[in-house]
Amino acid sequence: MGSSMPSPKYLTGDVSAINEFIDRFDVFLLDCDGVIWSGDHVFEGVVETLELLRSRGKKTVFVTNNSTKSRQEYLKKFTGLGIPSNVEEIFGSAYSSSIYISRILKLAPPKNKVFVIGEAGIEHELKSEGISFIGGTDPAYRRDITPEDFKGLADGSLLDPEVGCVLAGLDFHINYLKLSHALQYLRRGAVFLATNVDSTFPMSHGFFPGAGGISMPLVYSTGQKPVALGKPSQAMMDAVEGKFQLDRERTCMVGDRLDTDIKFGIDGKLGGTLAVLTGVSKKEQWEATDAVAVPAYYVDKLSDLYAAAARQ
Amino acid sequence: MGSSMPSPKYLTGDVSAINEFIDRFDVFLLDCDGVIWSGDHVFEGVVETLELLRSRGKKTVFVTNNSTKSRQEYLKKFTGLGIPSNVEEIFGSAYSSSIYISRILKLAPPKNKVFVIGEAGIEHELKSEGISFIGGTDPAYRRDITPEDFKGLADGSLLDPEVGCVLAGLDFHINYLKLSHALQYLRRGAVFLATNVDSTFPMSHGFFPGAGGISMPLVYSTGQKPVALGKPSQAMMDAVEGKFQLDRERTCMVGDRLDTDIKFGIDGKLGGTLAVLTGVSKKEQWEATDAVAVPAYYVDKLSDLYAAAARQ
Numbered sequence: 001m002g003s004s005m006p007s008p009k010y011l012t013g014d015v016s017a018i019n020e021f022i023d024r025f026d027v028f029l030l031d032c033d034g035v036i037w038s039g040d041h042v043f044e045g046v047v048e049t050l051e052l053l054r055s056r057g058k059k060t061v062f063v064t065n066n067s068t069k070s071r072q073e074y075l076k077k078f079t080g081l082g083i084p085s086n087v088e089e090i091f092g093s094a095y096s097s098s099i100y101i102s103r104i105l106k107l108a109p110p111k112n113k114v115f116v117i118g119e120a121g122i123e124h125e126l127k128s129e130g131i132s133f134i135g136g137t138d139p140a141y142r143r144d145i146t147p148e149d150f151k152g153l154a155d156g157s158l159l160d161p162e163v164g165c166v167l168a169g170l171d172f173h174i175n176y177l178k179l180s181h182a183l184q185y186l187r188r189g190a191v192f193l194a195t196n197v198d199s200t201f202p203m204s205h206g207f208f209p210g211a212g213g214i215s216m217p218l219v220y221s222t223g224q225k226p227v228a229l230g231k232p233s234q235a236m237m238d239a240v241e242g243k244f245q246l247d248r249e250r251t252c253m254v255g256d257r258l259d260t261d262i263k264f265g266i267d268g269k270l271g272g273t274l275a276v277l278t279g280v281s282k283k284e285q286w287e288a289t290d291a292v293a294v295p296a297y298y299v300d301k302l303s304d305l306y307a308a309a310a311r312q
Numbered sequence: 313m314g315s316s317m318p319s320p321k322y323l324t325g326d327v328s329a330i331n332e333f334i335d336r337f338d339v340f341l342l343d344c345d346g347v348i349w350s351g352d353h354v355f356e357g358v359v360e361t362l363e364l365l366r367s368r369g370k371k372t373v374f375v376t377n378n379s380t381k382s383r384q385e386y387l388k389k390f391t392g393l394g395i396p397s398n399v400e401e402i403f404g405s406a407y408s409s410s411i412y413i414s415r416i417l418k419l420a421p422p423k424n425k426v427f428v429i430g431e432a433g434i435e436h437e438l439k440s441e442g443i444s445f446i447g448g449t450d451p452a453y454r455r456d457i458t459p460e461d462f463k464g465l466a467d468g469s470l471l472d473p474e475v476g477c478v479l480a481g482l483d484f485h486i487n488y489l490k491l492s493h494a495l496q497y498l499r500r501g502a503v504f505l506a507t508n509v510d511s512t513f514p515m516s517h518g519f520f521p522g523a524g525g526i527s528m529p530l531v532y533s534t535g536q537k538p539v540a541l542g543k544p545s546q547a548m549m550d551a552v553e554g555k556f557q558l559d560r561e562r563t564c565m566v567g568d569r570l571d572t573d574i575k576f577g578i579d580g581k582l583g584g585t586l587a588v589l590t591g592v593s594k595k596e597q598w599e600a601t602d603a604v605a606v607p608a609y610y611v612d613k614l615s616d617l618y619a620a621a622a623r624q
């Protein structure tokens with residue numbers, strides 16, 4: 001770590017430092033996987049910690065790169081896990097991508113359709129913005145590639161001439177047929193977007209291929225990189241700010257990953273960043289000289305902030 | 313192109329130059345896709361050209377990165393397309409990978425099993441070298457991932473403790489379940505091999521995701537690069553040389569790709585390299601100052617060499 005870079009302040013167990021930390025912010029942007037839960041397991045004390053923050057007048061916003069769920073589906077997950085929330089405080093990369101397509105990309109006819117690699121969450125959010133799309137969870141694409149596909153994709157007869165954009169997110173049903181369609185659209189000039197480029201997807205206390213791995217075969221075969229809409233992309237920060245009218249100086253990003261969450265907060269010039277050690281990144285990573293991002297604060301786990309309640 | 317780098321000699325239409333070229337070599341290593349055929353379409357005049365070379369006492373060896381077929385299956389393809397050949401002159405990346413595993417890697421029990429991502433060609437060649445493997449075309453892996461898979465892969469209970477190597481090749485049945493298995497084995501220390509890392513797979517006069525795209529999600533989620541056994545890897549050249557006892561100075565590599573074929577021949581210090589323009593690479597690519605490799609000779613198509621017969 002360079003000498004100009006202050007060490008992150010460790011808050012766990014230090015009640016007065018925790019209270020000072022909380023008082024510095026009005027808004028907490030919270031990553032979900034690795035912070036609130038791992039897969040379907042909610043970390044202990046998280047519900048109480050969120051309630052504590054809200055009881056002190058703080059706004060909580062869940063900012064997640066997972067594109068497999070729409071905001072509505074996320075809300076169901078929150079409710080099912082006993083975490084009070086509402087759709088308005090949920091911000092996923094599928095939503096962020098849809099906003100980007102409808103309000104920034106503004107695809108003009110006749111090339112205004114999106115070819116989707118991903119799960120239902122992306123489709124729901126595209127629909128909510130009135131964007132037409134093909135691919136996604138359509139069973140027509142969940143099958144083996146055939147000699148007729150090779151022929152029709154190569155000569156273009158099986159391609160939809162209205163597709164002007166390929167959007168790739170985490171897809172548990174990724175296959176060669178979908179990748180082949182996407183490759184042909186990209187070779188014919190479609191805009192290349194990714195909901196996010198996370199290298200791994202945390203699940204069941206393990207790591208699985210992330211959304212970035214899904215778009216990598218396309219990056220490798222086209223030589224093009226997608227515009228990524230998830231953290232740490234500032235397109236997502238702009239969308240969050242636009243929606244919540246937040247004061248960046250009074251906002252703190254909370255996450256487990258240096259390369260997405262903490263970098264997102266630092267690049268966005270937020271007042272603070274808080275790393276938790278319940279997910280991907282370890283302390284050694286920000287102590288390394290080539291650290292991708294160094295948080296301003298850290299705790300062992302999010303619920304360590306709950307200790308602040310002791311002094312109330 | 314640097315001033316020290318001579319321009320490739322263009323042979324098309326120049327009968328005496330073609331005859332001189334042919335006389336310089338005893339062995340021609342030939343790439344298949346984009347040189348001999350594209351998919352199931354044999355380029356015109358190729359059969360006659362191969363016969364011409366053989367009639368002049370030249371040895372022809374087919375060196376291909378395509379791992380989806382075994383040598384036996386390749387022979388069937390050659391025969392079906394009317395190209396006389398035999399198993400001994402076919403050298404594929406699946407065979408090259410199997411040789412590497414059995415004779416160089418020499419996996420020791422109890423970690424001597426290979427997890428395969430790829431098609432039957434790899435399986436056949438692994439069997440021919442007596443290497444045990446799982447994955448590949450096994451229908452048990454050709455399905456959607458389930459919550460039980462996530463759990464069992466994360467805790468390791470669904471993993472085979474004997475797997476010591478992951479071998480990834482082109483797989484038309486690639487899916488999230490296979491990638492997830494491979495990722496867990498790699499995270500637990502398995503050796504990472506790829507039959508080849510071609511960025512695209514030429515088929516039906518079009519381009520599809522290549523074997524490199526199949527291993528890319530694993531590269532991206534592990535941060536590891538595989539040892540690639542196809543061209544331009546010199547592991548493959550060593551295997552070819554070991555088998556055919558060739559004199560490198562009297563050997564010419566013929567191919568359509570600068571980044572695999574031509575580089576393979578140059579790195580292998582062969583006496584010559586011949587580029588054909590019926591496949592991936594275009595003339596502009598070796599004329600660029602940052603060309604990955606520059607051939608010694610080029611023709612529009614392989615059968616242009618057949619013009620040499622005019623002077624016989």
